[in-house]
Amino acid sequence: MKQLLLASIAAFAITSAKAADYAVVHAGRLLAVPGGAVTQDQTIVIKDGIVTRVADGFLSATDIGANADDAVAIHDLKNMFVMPGLIDGHVHILSENNPRARLDRVEMSEADLAIAGAGFAKKTLMAGFTTVRDVGAGSSDAIFALRDGIARGDVAGPRLLASGATISVTGGHGDGTQGYTDEIAVLLHSKGVCDGVGECRKAVREQVRRGADHIKLTATAGVLSNTAAGLEQQFFDDELKAIMDSAHAMGRKVTAHAHGVNGINAALRAGVDSIEHGTYLDAESIRLFKRNNAYLVPTILAGVTVAEWAADPESFLLPPQRAKAAEVGPKMIDMARRAHEGGVKIAFGTDTGVSKHGENAREFALLVEAGLTPMEAIRTATVAGADNLGKSDVLGTIAPGKYGDLVAVEGDPLADITELEDIDFVMKEGIVYKSE
Structure with a gap:
């Protein structure tokens, strides 16, 4: 049986491209729906590559309802600006x-x-x-x-x-x-x-x-x-x-x-x-x-x-x-x-x-x-x-039912759009491919 992973994984230490059962992202600033409001201190829960929940506050592995044999990776992006892929x-x-x-x-x-x-x-x-x-x-x-x-x-x-x-x-x-x-x-x-x-x-x-x-x-x-x-x-x-x-x-x-x-x-x-x-x-x-x-x-x-x-x-x-x-x-x-x-x-x-x-x-x-x-x-x-x-049902925003695709930068792209020319964190379907 897999052991429940309770320890937070620092975003800048992730190198594996293997998905856990759950990917939990702690976002300091979140633009879940571009065109809408930027929210603070949010948790994005991704299960098997699909977003299942976006919640206020920073949830722990036990808070998300994972089973004891589920692998849960928690990604600490509390100091970053997070948005859809x-x-x-x-x-x-x-x-x-x-x-x-x-x-x-x-x-x-x-x-x-x-x-x-x-x-x-x-x-x-x-x-x-x-x-x-x-x-x-x-x-x-x-x-x-x-x-x-x-x-x-x-x-x-x-x-x-x-x-x-x-x-x-x-x-x-x-x-x-x-x-x-x-x-x-x-x-x-x-x-x-x-x-x-x-x-x-x-x-x-x-x-x-x-x-x-x-x-x-x-x-x-x-x-x-x-x-x-x-x-x-x-x-x-x-x-x-x-x-x-x-x-x-x-x-x-x-x-x-x-x-x-x-x-x-x-x-x-x-x-x-x-x-x-x-x-x-x-x-x-x-x-x-x-x-x-x-x-x-x-x-x-x-x-x-x-x-x-x-x-x-x-x-x-x-x-x-x-x-x-x-x-x-x-x-x-x-x-x-x-x-x-x-x-x-x-x-x-x-x-x-x-x-x-x-x-x-x-x-x-x-x-x-x-x-x-x-x-x-x-x-x-x-x-x-x-x-x-023609893919609005699965792409474009961070919301339940959509792919767990997201990116993050340290700065604020709404203040300086060139921040997006140097993306610091990339996740696709719950798998981290880049973290600097």
Whole structure:
């Protein structure tokens, strides 16, 4: 029989990733529901990875009703600010942009990508992001293997929702074969590439068959595709409608990469659930966002990153990429400001993989620069982030019935949002992965 563990375990001494029957967290300051009040001196009780109780005061192991043979780990965070685990709704977990990126596409195997992704996943979890949405991988096998490995506990990483291959037009953003010889392009051809209503329906259904949690499409051209094709709409309206209808009929949400205003508005009219980037949104876009109850995922960090690359004459960007990066990057903060002022729902997303994995929290300060309060910025990565993923029943707040995901910092992120760039404590489903 296990012995009841009554001794308090200091937060900064925990290194094990093995769960006890009960995890009891003593929180000095607790933001259980971002957007609500910060409470003092609270106890969070987690059983088998799920929150069962949030109570006033600091409860002991005997107070929580544990049996004599239950293992109870008590985590002392009395001097810390505790909040729900963070959610990044836009990552590319298998890769990170670098001068070798084009070579990596033809030199790395599916196994190589999965292993690299495991490393990036760990960095992401250590940064306090306990759930992420991967929105497009050239390798469906690797992303699904990584997702399932994390879920089994084989790999330490955030809970991963994956779209698999991006739905894209031939030669468009998401195709990824531009600039390679035809012989190589055939080998790199994505199963998400489609033209015409019938092919688009089939491409969506194929990703669902392979295990996609959601569908990602490229409604417009993109910055980092190696082609001078502008930034406007690429799918025709009937193709967009076919993608949305096919995905929704199979119970999948749809998100659209979209920079140009025509593509943004066309995707919203077709029924998309969220827009990634949204660079050139206008007043009509804002009206459509609100009418459709759709989310904007502004990915300001990606814009800042590519603008820095464009300004560096030694960067690895190819000429078409450099021109688009210089145009788009500087517009992202103003875009997010206009959307926020217009009442558009915003969910947190970084496009990490463009920027470095583990630095996701830099997006918070950029959201505040765009006019959100620190509390509003935190809400984008918790309450709104969960709603955007369709997972509000299990994510986004610290409450009974939800996953035991939480993070903590020594400072006050409501006074200084950059506190979240250095998370001190990370727990996912009652298991501690980081404690400094």
